[in-house]
Every structure is written in structure tokens, then in C-alpha cells.
Amino acid sequence: MTQRDDPAPDGMPKLLCRNLWKIFGQNGAATLEALGPEAAPAQFAARGHVPAVRRVDLAVNTGEIFVIMGLSGSGKSTLVRCLSRLIEPSAGEIWFNGRNLLTASESEMRELRRHKMGMVFQHFALLPHMTVLQNVAFPLEVQGIARADREAKAREMVSLVGLGGREDAYPRQLSGGQQQRVGIARSLAADPELWFLDEPFSALDPLIRREMQDEFLRLQSVLKKTIVFITHDFDEAIRLADQIAIMKDGLVVQSGTPEEIVLHPATDYVAEFTRAVPRAKVVRVASVMRDATGPTPAAQVAATAKVADVAAQFLTEDSVCVLDAEGEICGHLHRADVVSLMLGG
């Protein structure tokens, strides 16, 4: 049942949106046209419209975790619902695998969602009258897959998320964390290429949240999906993201790698979030290493590792070798640099 992966055309990201707008209220598109893209939110509000998403540009590459971070009401859910066309954008373009989603017909969109997209919801969205297994098998059932096949696949997914043995439980008999595992299993049942997660862990307690984040990273290391992950929690974003976009009042105020954002916040608003983030947890070894000169140290670390994760090495070493993706030595990391980064905050 594995899907043929439509690769994105050369050089094009898996998912791309350009100048995307969503204005809530009657005839949002016409209002946008009338007021023009430079209009202030208050001008929309005066006409009873809510400009929830404004001129958003995003590019999500194959296999990466793209996190959209913003406070409540900043338009994250609206954006992700536009990307999956659960709601119709007021203006802009969305390209998925090199085709324009906004020109897809309803039935084409249905096929795309059935086979290529999965979504995890903040409040789990489990159907209360179905067991865990039935919930997970539901997307396959909708596709008309025979019962034995879909249940086998669902069982596989349930054990993948660590819920083996609870197949016959009803959602209300599970804890919040377990319910979200079911939601995750369900969203993966149809082997999607593009995986949307709308604040999947926000409704969970902090300890469980952390556990689920680890679980999520573990899953992704196996599955290698292209992911759009929504959160209002900056720490969560830093922890999970390959790329982050920070939203405020419907605008993307900055996007980049966690490291870029923490080291070079574009606005005071972003700086406010980054202030409390320990630099060593974000900065990669490659950013602080020096040229490989002098004797070669015995210990080795990867260039992509976070500095905080390799800090323990310096209890015994003065410097370590840094290896690039090919395993070649590309530099040395010195204790002094690590210490100053960690103390510097």
C-alpha cells in the first residue's frame, strides 16, 4: 500500500505558498481587492472583516519539520487550514508537489487529502463512538479499503505509537496523551507525504508534552515525512524545528532556522521570545567551531549537533574534532568557546 511519492519538481519545495491571504467575513476577497494589500487590520475590522492571514510566504522542503509559531489568535490555525484548503484562501497561491492546489477541483482535493495529507488536531478529534482501532482505520475505511487490510494497517499504526493492546478501548477510556497518540496513528494510517499537526500537544500536561515531543522526533526519524507543525510554545518550536516561521497578527514576522532566529531576532517581538532560550541548546557545533589546526583531538562530534548536547565531552577534553555529514573532519571545537557561549546565555 505504499504510495508513489510524487517528488516535487527540481529545486521546488514540497509545499510552497506565496502571498497568501485569508480575510474572514462576507466577501473577504473583494474587500481585500478594494482596500489593497497595504491596508491596516483596523480598516478590515471597520468593515466587519478579520484579516487572519496576511501576505504569507512559506517554503517547506521535503523531509523537514516546518514549525509555525505564534500566540493565540495570530492566525496559525487559519494558515494551516488554508494550506490544506479546509478553508478557502482569499488570495495567493499554494503549490504542493509542483501543482497549484487552488485550481484543484473538489474531488481532486479529496483524493489529495485521502492519500497525501494527514492532520493531527489540538483536541484530538476522535470519534467517540468508535474504538481506537476503528478510529485509526477510519481514513482507510473512507477510502473503501477492505476491512481486513485496513485493520491490519491500523494495528500496525497503533503499535507504532505505542498503544498496542488498547485497540478495543474507546477514546473516553484513554488519557489525553494516549488519545493524541491515537490521533497521530490515525493521521499516519494512509501514509501521507505531508503531515499537518495543529498544536498537537497543547492540550497535554507539560511532562506528557515533553514525552510526546520525544516520541514525535523518534517517529519522524523513522518516517521522514514533510511536516507542518503548529505551536504557541517557543521552546517546543526550538526543540522540534528545522525551520521556524513566527506569526503575529496574521503576518509572518520572521522565518529561518531556530539558530538564526535565536541569534538574530528580526524584531523586538521575536527577541522577547528568544531572551530566555539557552543559546547552547540552539546553536550548532558548526557555528562555533574553529579551523582544524594543531593536533587532532581524540573525541569526535557531528557538525550538526547542538552545542549543549556535546558539552559533557568537555568535562574530560579540552577540544574535540568536528565531523561533517560525510564523516570528514571539518573543524575543531574548543572548550573556551563552549564555555563562553553557555555563560553568555
Next chain:
Amino acid sequence: MRGLIPWVVAVLAFWAFTRFGATLAPWAFDWPRAAILPAARWITAFTKWLLNEAHFGLFTFQDLTRAISAVIGAPYRVVTGLLSEGFAGLPPLPWIAVIGLAGLLGHRAGGWPLALLVSGCFLFIAVFGKWTSAMITLASILIAVPIGVAGGLALGLAAYRWQIFARAITPVLDLMQTIPVFAYLVPILILFGFGPVAAVIATVIYAMPPMTRITLLALRRVPDELRDLGHMIGCNRQQMTWRVMIPAAKEGLMVGVNQVIMLSLNMVIIASMIGAGGLGFDVLAALRRLDFGAGLEAGFAIVALAIALDRVSQALAHERPQALPRHVYLKAGLATIALAAVLALILPAAQTYPAGAQLSTGTFWGEVVKWININYFDTLEAIKNALLINLLIPFKRFLIALPWAGVALLLAFCGWRLGGWRLAALSGGLVVAIAATGLWEEAMTTVYLCGISVAIAMLIGLPIGIAAAEKDSLWRGVRLAIDTLQTLPSFVYLMPAVMLFRVGDFTAMIAVVAYAIAPAIRYTALGLQGVDPRLIEAGRAMGCTRWQILTRIKLRLALPEIMLGLNQTIMFALSMLVITALVGTRDLGQEVYIALTKANPGRGLVAGLCVAFIAIIADRLISASAARARQKLGLGT
């Protein structure tokens, strides 16, 4: 307090107009005879035209009604055959089989306790010799409920999908729920003839609007996320409706099903007037003979049926994971039927409950009434007369003497102050419409009976509600009582009232109070319990006494809710009032009832619409003032 001045001015002006206006403008008191709208004649003529001449090209209107009758009649005959008459030479299901099946259904829905309760109710009916009547009533319900549920569901789904349809259907639903049931019995009688099929149709029409409304509400309450989920996994329309939305809305929908069942029972009883037969007919016949014992017994059988149906349908709303698989019940059901059939062949008593073993309390109740009349006749009579002379009659005279024009202006003023021009136009306009039909006096009689009954119901209900809200144990008891009261068909309330006070306005009032008191209690208690506990704590911290907390905090904050209770009480009272026409009131209900007996659809519908107008005026004005009260308290809308 400045807001009071316009009210005082308006009331003074109204008083002056009433007092001195009669000579200046007599037309404002009595609607000129020449200007009365012959609406009744128009409607009657229209019905005649429909019946005799209307033609839709391929078929006539009469063909259509005949087709509907046939579609409903066929399954009805099957079910009555099964339950009470037998068919193709076979006897009907033995009574023990029916009791067994009822028990199984109870077990499926709620385990052994419910199984026992349900079989117990049916056994009660058999023992008291009401089996045949009860099975006829049950057959009508078994036909009407699926049609009502399916129809309501379809309309609700349509309203959910198309905003325009929702907007178009809402006023129709409002009107349907306020028009008294008698009023549309008449046209149905004309169109479909006398008999059980017409009764089933009336029942379906009566029970469908709440189902439609509840369906729409339940679907709208389904969380957005579940809807998004359906789209995300690529459901098509049907899958979206049947696999996602309806299962997700199931609990709400089952409330609707319960409503349909209870309303159907109520209506099937009332529809005995157009030939439904069964228990309703027994009550009606007893009422006409003034045979209290027989009427009360039939009433008890209705209560037993109501309790069984209500509890089962409520229990079905909740998933019961420990219930046995469906096929077990299916097999057990077939086994029960087979066993009972074999037993019935050997033992006639298993086929029909032996007449010799029937109990009858009829004579007992007759004796009770006699005893009460011998010992308490004077007391009861004294109470009745005192209230009639000092309260009911003066109030009635006062209302009837009011000028319609003054009432229209005063209510329009209320509407304007409470909700703006639209409400003013609606209230005033409806008053004028009532006056224009020439039924002003009957309408005022309705208002007087309704007003007095509601006042008494509130006077009794408020303290009970307040007391119940203070004490949990009391509330549990009270709630059980009012829940049970509310499941009883309105017909049942007439019997005891007639037993004690015979016929007349006073009897009607007693029955209406008994019927309408439940919402007065319920909304008061719920409103008080819903007050934010932090505010009560704050009051206690300031050193308020219990009394102060109650009057200064709780009652103030619960006011909007209590007003909704008042609103419901009025609606209940109006719907009961029409039925009390059977005990000889002289109001709009009587008009409808007469129209029913004379099969005059115009007269019935016009009077029915007048009742609906009164209900709509009361409903809109009270809702508007409740909304204002909420706004003032900052409770949002």
C-alpha cells in the same frame, strides 16, 4: 429610575383611554362588525377547493392525500395486526410475548433494572385490563415515531446544509410549536378523513418540528475539529453526514428522538378525537360520560406507557459497553415469540390476559370521588366559589372590557422599549390581527385563564424552585417529580381536576396549573444553581445573611433564567388551555374544539392562529426583556 417614567406615562395613558375612551372611540373597544376579516370562510373555501378541484396536472390533490394515507396505512395495519388484531387468520402477538420483548429492549438499553421497570409497566397495563387499547396506542406510536424522526432529521440536515433553508424554516417551526394541536386536527380531519391514519399524520406533524430544531442544534454543536477531520481524510458528502456528523451528534439527536416519542404519545392521545382510538379514546369517552374511575384507569395506563417509553428512549441515548451483542438480543427476541406462541396454543391465558384475573379500580375511584364529594363537597365548593367570585370573574371582566386598540398600543410600546421597532410592530400587529378576526372576547378569555394559571403556577413554583436550589437532596426528589409530570400526556391532567371540581373555568385552571408548574420550578432551580459560586462567596465574605444572599445576589443574577421559566410556563399553559376546552371553558380553545366537532377547518385554524399569536407576543416580549436583563448583568447573550 428615570427609565421608569415612560412606563408610568404609558400605563396612565392606557388607563385613561380604557376609562374614558368608550364614548369617544367605540370602534377601539369593539372591532366593527363590518370590518371583520372573513379569514375563516376563506380558509374553509380554500380547503374545499383543495379537496374537490385542486389539480397538479397528473394527479389531483385528493389523489395525493390518498397516496399518503396508503403509504402510512399499510405499515400501520401490519403493526396493529401484530399487536392487537392479528392478521391472515393468525392471532396477534400473545401479551406475554410483548412483555418479554419490552423487557429485552429494556435490558438492551439499561440492564436489569430497566428491563424490570419496562415489563412491569406493561404488566400493569395488562392487569388493569387496558391491554387492547394500549396496543392500539402503541401501534400508532410505532408508526409515527420513525416517520417523525426521519422527517425531522431530513429537515434538520437540509437546514444545516443550506443557510437559506434554515432561515426560511425557523418561523414555520416557531408557528408550528405555538399553534394548539386541536387547530391542525381539523384540516387533517378534512383532508384525510376520520381514523387512525389521520391521527398518525397529525402526530407526525406535531412531533417533527422539535426534532428538526434539535437536529440542527446538535449538528451545529459538533466540534469544528471533527468536521475538519472528515474533510481531511477525504470523506464525501454521504460519509461526512452518516459517518462523521450524525454519530458525533448522536447524544443530542437521541434527546430529539425522546422528544418525538413523548410528543407522539401526547398527540396520539389527543388525536383520539379524530379516530386514533386506544387509550386516548378511553379517556375521552370516560370524560364525556363523567365516569371518573374509567378515565383515571385509562390515565394510569397512559402513565405506565409514558414511563416505559421515556426511560427506554433516554437510556438508549447512552452507549452501554456492557450490553450484550445485538445478535443475542435478536435471538432472544425470536425465542420469546416462539415460546409464547407455543404456550398460547396450549394455554389460552397466555394469548390474551384472562378477563377473570383483571383488576379494576374503576369502582374504587368512583367511591373515592363519592366519598370526597360527600365529606368535602362544601369545602371544595367554597374554595372554588370564593376564588371564582373574588379573582377569576373580576379579572375576566376587566380583560374583556379592555379596548383592543389600547392593548395593541400598550404592547407595541412594551415591544419598542424592550426590543425596538420590529418588536413593537410585531406585538401591535398581532393584537390587531386577533381583533380583526372578531375573536377578541374569546382571546381575552384565553389570556385571563392563562394569566391566572401562570400567576398561580409561578407563585407555587418559585418557592419550590428556590427551596430545591438550596438543598440537593430536595432537588433530586423534586426533579424526579417534575420529570415524571412532564412525561405525562396533557390529557391525563384533566381527570383528577374534573373529579374534584367538575367542569368550568376553575377546573381548567387547576389542570393548567398542574401541567405548567414543572418549567416554573425547573428554571428557577437551575437558574439559582447556575449563579457563579464566587459571587456567593463574596457575599458571604461581606457578611450577608442567607436571606440577603438569596434576594440580593442569587435571585438578581438568576432573573434572566427565571424569566425564561416564566416564558416556558406560559407556553405550557397555553397548550394545556386548549385541551381544557373539553371541560367547558369559553375561550379560543372552545372555538377550536367546536370547529373540530363541526369539521370546520377555517374556524379552527383562525382560532388556533389567535392562540399562536398570543403565544408569540408573550414569547418575544419576555425573551426580549430576559435578554435585556442578561445584558444589564453582563452575562452576555
